[in-house]
Amino acid sequence: xxxxxxxxxxxxxxxxxxxxxxxIENENFSISYPESLKREESGENNTLFKLTPKNPGENRNYIxxxxxxTRDYPDMSLKQAAQKLKKEVNRVGVITDFKEIDFxxxxxxxxxxxxxxxxxxxxxxxxxxxxxxRVYILTFASQESIYPEIYEEMNTVLKSxxxx
Numbered sequence: 190x191x192x193x194x195x196x197x198x199x200x201x202x203x204x205x206x207x208x209x210x211x212x213i214e215n216e217n218f219s220i221s222y223p224e225s226l227k228r229e230e231s232g233e234n235n236t237l238f239k240l241t242p243k244n245p246g247e248n249r250n251y252i253x254x255x256x257x258x259t260r261d262y263p264d265m266s267l268k269q270a271a272q273k274l275k276k277e278v279n280r281v282g283v284i285t286d287f288k289e290i291d292f293x294x295x296x297x298x299x300x301x302x303x304x305x306x307x308x309x310x311x312x313x314x315x316x317x318x319x320x321x322x323r324v325y326i327l328t329f330a331s332q333e334s335i336y337p338e339i340y341e342e343m344n345t346v347l348k349s350x351x352x353x
Contacts, residue, residue, distance in 0.1 A: 213238055218325065221349040222255075223342065234258070240346065251311060253331035253339055255346055259323050267319035271298035274317060274326070278302050282313070290316065292348045303333070312336045314344070320352045 210221045213228065222228070226240040233239070239256040262270040275287055278300060286301040297318040304311050310333035318325045327350050329343050 217320065217353055218257075219349075219351050219353070220257075220327075220346065222346045225342075226255075226346070251306075251308060251330075251332045253329070253335060253343070255327065255329045255343060258326050258328075260326065261322050262319070262324050263322040267297065267317065267324070270319060270324045271300070271317045274315070274324075275300055278315070293351065295350060295352050309333060314347060316347055316350065318350070318352050325350075325352065 209224050211224060211228070212219055212221045214220075222240050225243055227243045229239045229241065230237070231239070234256075235258050236256040237258065239254055241252055241254045245252045260270075262273075265273070271287075275284065278284060282302040282304040284300065284302045286299070288299055290297050290299045295318050297316050300313075300315045300317070302313050302315075304313065312331050312333050314329040316327040318327070327347060329347055331339060331343070
């Protein structure tokens with residue numbers, strides 16, 4: 190008799206956690222994010238959206254973010270486009286990981302890398318997905334020192350991305 194109550198408790202906890210999520214959704218993709226992030230759709234740097242903390246900590250040289258841009262690669266497979274993007278990043282940064290990913294219905298590639306700037310090291314995760322000729326480039330960027338604190342939450346946002 191204990192197990193049905195335990196299962197109900199777990200379902201309620203999961204439901205409560207998901208109720209704090211907001212969603213960006215259009216005819217091409219969807220992504221969920223916590224209320225602790227604010228959404229910007231200014232189009233700056235050709236982004237479709239940018240998510241940043243509502244209340245970033247003090248003494249930050251760089252504010253972490255997640256953004257989405259697209260590029261057209263009509264004559265390339267996703268793998269070829271991901272390899273090309275990896276080469277571009279390799280010119281300016283140090284690649285720490287590159288792998289194929291599968292987060293449900295959106296298969297893609299993940300590139301992790303670091304770049305040194307005057308104010309310090311930044312870490313990046315870029316997830317690549319392709320729909321038709323268009324490659325969706327979802328990027329998480331953070332100061333190296335803040336990265337361990339926010340990785341889990343930001344990675345959950347990245348994993349929620351779905352193409353339609």
